[in-house]
Amino acid sequence: MNTVKGAVxxxxxxxxxxxxIDSNNAAEVEAELTKLTAGHAGCPVTMDLDGxxxxxxxxxxxxxxxxxxxxxxxxxxxxxxxxDIFDMTGFTEMMTVEKAYRTVSVEGCEEIxxxxxxxxxxxxxxxxxxxxxxxxxxxxIRHEREVAKLALILGIPTAISYDVVRVGESYGSVFELLNAxxxxxxxxxxxxxxxxxxxxxxxxxxxxxxxxxxxxxxPDMKKTAIGWAEFMLDHLPQKYGEKLxxxxxxxxxxxHMIHGDYHTKNLELQGDEVLIIDMDTLAVGHPVFxxxxxxxxxxxxxxxxxxxxxxxxxxxxETASAFWRASLSAYLGTKNEETLRxxxxxxxxxxxxxxxxxAIKRNGLETEEGRAxxxxxxxxxxxxxxxxxxxxxERNETEVDAKTENLPxxxxxxxxxxxxxxxxxxxxxxxxxxxxxxxxxxxxYAYGDGGGKATVRVDEGDGKTxxxxxxxxxxxxxxxxxxxxDVTLSAEERGxxxxxxxxxxxxxxxxxxxxxDGQNILTLKKKIL
Numbered sequence: 001m002n003t004v005k006g007a008v009x010x011x012x013x014x015x016x017x018x019x020x021i022d023s024n025n026a027a028e029v030e031a032e033l034t035k036l037t038a039g040h041a042g043c044p045v046t047m048d049l050d051g052x053x054x055x056x057x058x059x060x061x062x063x064x065x066x067x068x069x070x071x072x073x074x075x076x077x078x079x080x081x082x083x084d085i086f087d088m089t090g091f092t093e094m095m096t097v098e099k100a101y102r103t104v105s106v107e108g109c110e111e112i113x114x115x116x117x118x119x120x121x122x123x124x125x126x127x128x129x130x131x132x133x134x135x136x137x138x139x140x141i142r143h144e145r146e147v148a149k150l151a152l153i154l155g156i157p158t159a160i161s162y163d164v165v166r167v168g169e170s171y172g173s174v175f176e177l178l179n180a181x182x183x184x185x186x187x188x189x190x191x192x193x194x195x196x197x198x199x200x201x202x203x204x205x206x207x208x209x210x211x212x213x214x215x216x217x218x219p220d221m222k223k224t225a226i227g228w229a230e231f232m233l234d235h236l237p238q239k240y241g242e243k244l245x246x247x248x249x250x251x252x253x254x255x256h257m258i259h260g261d262y263h264t265k266n267l268e269l270q271g272d273e274v275l276i277i278d279m280d281t282l283a284v285g286h287p288v289f290x291x292x293x294x295x296x297x298x299x300x301x302x303x304x305x306x307x308x309x310x311x312x313x314x315x316x317x318e319t320a321s322a323f324w325r326a327s328l329s330a331y332l333g334t335k336n337e338e339t340l341r342x343x344x345x346x347x348x349x350x351x352x353x354x355x356x357x358x359a360i361k362r363n364g365l366e367t368e369e370g371r372a373x374x375x376x377x378x379x380x381x382x383x384x385x386x387x388x389x390x391x392x393x394e395r396n397e398t399e400v401d402a403k404t405e406n407l408p409x410x411x412x413x414x415x416x417x418x419x420x421x422x423x424x425x426x427x428x429x430x431x432x433x434x435x436x437x438x439x440x441x442x443x444x445y446a447y448g449d450g451g452g453k454a455t456v457r458v459d460e461g462d463g464k465t466x467x468x469x470x471x472x473x474x475x476x477x478x479x480x481x482x483x484x485x486d487v488t489l490s491a492e493e494r495g496x497x498x499x500x501x502x503x504x505x506x507x508x509x510x511x512x513x514x515x516x517d518g519q520n521i522l523t524l525k526k527k528i529l
Contacts, residue, residue: 003051004029006036012044012072013037018051021059030062037070045070050077050100055085067095077101104129104165104172112182113265114312115278125179129165129172130278137171144173144280147218151282154211154257157275175277183264187323188314198323200274201267202330206416208276211257213284221258221285222251228353235360240382244353247391251286258283258290263297264313264323288391291328291343292350298324300351304373333398333413345384346391352381394457402454402472404443407436410456414468417458421466423528431468434504434524438470441501446474446520465509469523477520478513480505
C-alpha cells in the first residue's frame with residue numbers, strides 16, 4: 001500500500017513516502033505531492049523514503065517533475081535497493097540522495113571520549129562511534145568528515161569516519177580504531193607512562209600548531225572568542241568587560257591549525273601510532289585559544305569540584321594538574337616558573353571567559369551550585385585582568401641552562417619550529433650545524449665556572465627567511481669580528497680553533513651581532529629553500 005504524508009515546517013516541506021511508486025500509482029502519488037506543495041514553489045522539500053520499497057521509471061519521472069518546481073529537493077533514508085536505482089539513473093548527481101542509516105546501540109559500551117558536541121563509545125574491538133548531542137546532526141557529521149580529511153591531507157594523523165548510523169534519536173559517525181587506547185586510559189592504568197604521555201601529547205600539539213591551513217578552510221577561533229568576550233560585557237563590571245574584549249581583539253590573526261578540544265581523551269594510541277580524534281572543533285588561530293581549552297579540560301572545569309575531572313578524564317585532579325603543567329612546560333620549552341605562570345594566566349583569562357559564558361547559557365545562574373561556580377570563575381577572571389596587559393606570548397622561544405648537555409634539547413626545539421616552515425632537509429641540517437656551533441660556544445665560554453642561561457628564538461620573517469637568535473648574559477663577545485681561519489693551510493700549519501664560528505658564517509645567509517642591556521644577541525639568518 002502506498003502512503004504519502006507531509007507538512008510545512010520552518011525548514012521547508014517535509015514529506016514521507018512509503019510503499020511503491022510504479023506505473024499503476026504514479027499519477028495518484030504525483031497528485032498527492034502537488035497538493036502538499038501547492039503554493040510553495042521553490043520551497044525546500046525533504047522527502048523521507050524510509051518506507052519506500054520500490055520505484056520504477058514512472059516514479060522517477062514524478063520525482064524529477066517535483067525537482068523542477070522545487071529545486072531544493074532532498075531524498076533521505078533511502079534503502080539500498082532504491083538507492084541503487086537513483087544512482088544508476090544519475091539522480092544522485094542531480095539532488096541530495098542519502099541512504100538509510102543502520103541502527104547502532106551504545107548501551108553497555110565503554111565511553112572513551114566526550115567533547116563539546118558528542119560522546120565517543122567503543123562498540124567493538126575494531127570500531128568506535130561518536131554520538132552527537134544534536135539530534136539533527138547530519139550537517140555536523142558532514143563538517144567533521146570534511147575537516148578530518150583536510151587535517152589528514154595536511155599531515156595530521158587522524159581517523160576518518162567510514163559510516164553514518166542512527167543511535168537512538170540522534171546520529172553517529174563510525175571510525176575504525178583497532179584496539180586503540182586513549183591517553184586518559186593510559187594515564188589512569190599506567191601512571192609510570194606519565195612522562196611518555198606528556199612527550200607524545202606535546203609532540204602532536206606542536207605538529208598541529210605548526211600546520212598552516214589554506215584560507216577559508218577552517219573557522220577563525222579569534223572571531224569566536226571575540227563573541228565570548230562581547231557576551232561578557234553584560235556580566236562583568238564595565239572596566240573588566242571592556243578590557244577583556246580589548247585583549248581578545250588584540251590577539252594577532254594566525255593561519256595555523258588548532259584542535260579546539262585538545263585533551264587526553266581525544267588522543268588515541270593505536271598500535272605504535274598516536275592519532276588525534278574528535279575533529280569537529282578544528283579551527284585556525286593563536287595557540288592561546290588552544291591552551292585555554294586545555295586548561296579548562298584539566299583544571300578549569302574541576303576547580304570548584306575536583307571530582308569532575310575524575311569522572312571526565314578517568315584520573316584525579318592532582319594528576320590532571322601535574323599533566324597540564326608538565327605539558328605547558330614541554331610545549332613552551334622552558335621550566336622557568338615566571339614564564340609558565342605568565343602564559344598560564346593568559347590561557348586562564350580565555351578559559352574562564354568560556355566557562356562563565358557556557359554556564360550562564362546553560363542556566364547556571366538559576367541554581368546555587370551554578371552561581372557559586374560562576375562567582376569563582378568571575379573572581380579569578382577579574383583578578384587576572386587586573387594584572388594582564390596582553391594575551392600574546394612568545395611561542396618560538398626557549399630558555400635553557402647554557403650547558404653542552406642541553407644541546408639536543410636546543411636542536412630539537414629548533415627542528416620543531418622549522419618543520420612547520422617548509423624548510424628543506426638540507427636547510428634544516430645547515431641551520432642545525434650552525435646552531436650547534438653557536439650554542440656550544442656559549443656553553444663553553446660565555447659564563448665561565450658560574451654558569452648561566454641561554455635563550456634561543458626561532459622566527460619566520462616574510463615566509464622566505466628563518467632567523468635563529470641566541471641570547472646570553474655572559475661576557476661580551478662578537479663572533480662576527482673573529483678572524484677566519486686560513487683554510488688553504490695544510491693540516492700541519494692549521495690551528496685547532498675557530499672553525500665553528502667560521503662554519504656558521506659560511507653556512508648562513510646572514511650573521512649579525514649586537515650587545516644590548518648586558519646581553520649578547522647573535523642572529524643567524526637562512527633563506528628557506
